[in-house]
Amino acid sequence: DAKTTQPPSMDCAEGRAANLPCNHSTISGNEYVYWYRQIHSQGPQYIIHGLKNNETNEMASLIITEDRKSSTLILPHATLRDTAVYYCIVRGISGGGADGLTFGKGTHLIIQP
Amino acid sequence: ETGVTQSPTHLIKTRGQQVTLRCSSQSGHNTVSWYQQALGQGPQFIFQYYREEENGRGNFPPRFSGLQFPNYSSELNVNALELDDSALYLCASSLGVSKNEKLFFGSGTQLSVL
Numbered sequence: 001d002a003k004t005t006q007p008p009s010m011d012c013a014e015g016r017a018a019n020l021p022c023n024h025s026t027i028s029g030n031e032y033v034y035w036y037r038q039i040h041s042q043g044p045q046y047i048i049h050g051l052k053n054n055e056t057n058e059m060a061s062l063i064i065t066e067d068r069k070s071s072t073l074i075l076p077h078a079t080l081r082d083t084a085v086y087y088c089i090v091r092g093i094s095g096g097g098a099d100g101l102t103f104g105k106g107t108h109l110i111i112q113p
Numbered sequence: 114e115t116g117v118t119q120s121p122t123h124l125i126k127t128r129g130q131q132v133t134l135r136c137s138s139q140s141g142h143n144t145v146s147w148y149q150q151a152l153g154q155g156p157q158f159i160f161q162y163y164r165e166e167e168n169g170r171g172n173f174p175p176r177f178s179g180l181q182f183p184n185y186s187s188e189l190n191v192n193a194l195e196l197d198d199s200a201l202y203l204c205a206s207s208l209g210v211s212k213n214e215k216l217f218f219g220s221g222t223q224l225s226v227l
Contacts, residue, residue: 032213042220042221043117043203043205043218043219043220043221044156044203044205044216044218045218046215046216046217091212092212099158099169099171100148100158100159100161100169100171101148101158101216102158103148103156103157104155105153106155
């Protein structure tokens with residue numbers, strides 16, 4: 001699976017959109033971009049994933065650049081409960097065997113009141 | 114709430130001892146994977162179980178072993194504990210083994226090895 005690069009930390013004001021960047025310049029054509037988050041003292045929580053097109057669900061939007069070398073997770077109206085570590089993960093879904101998710105250190109997003 | 118429950122929530126052991134951690138998967142999920150998360154790091158994949166068989170393993174030594182039961186619950190066993198085994202151990206369940214499946218994580222077991 002391709003390596004990802006994320007800023008170690010970011011701040012965002014409550015009520016504003018939080019935009020979390022992720023670089024994955026070595027991503028290959030059959031690899032998806034996944035986002036999970038981990039709130040303190042809890043397990044990671046799935047947020048969203050996508051391949052080429054932009055995706056939106058009830059939690060967030062995922063914008064993937066046309067060359068697929070980077071993406072942005074958008075939390076449209078951040079609340080204090082969105083303070084967490086956000087992990088961007090690139091994962092190939094073809095091939096046999098189980099190799100698990102490869103988590104980096106993620107981005108610690110702090111929502112300021 | 115993900116429906117994945119882990120026990121115990123906290124545990125203290127001494128070096129050289131053995132430990133068993135338990136996980137109940139979300140209803141309907143037949144696949145369980147285990148992760149180790151050291152302080153300040155992201156989770157690291159230990160292994161995955163599907164239909165009571167290990168079908169994938171990360172870079173962990175054989176003293177990390179597991180079981181999956183017919184009801185899809187699972188255990189993680191660690192023998193000959195070392196100080197570096199101190200970590201949060203996370204269990205995740207999913208509907209199947211497809212790499213496109215979303216994982217649902219429990220809140221983990223915090224293991225301290227003294």
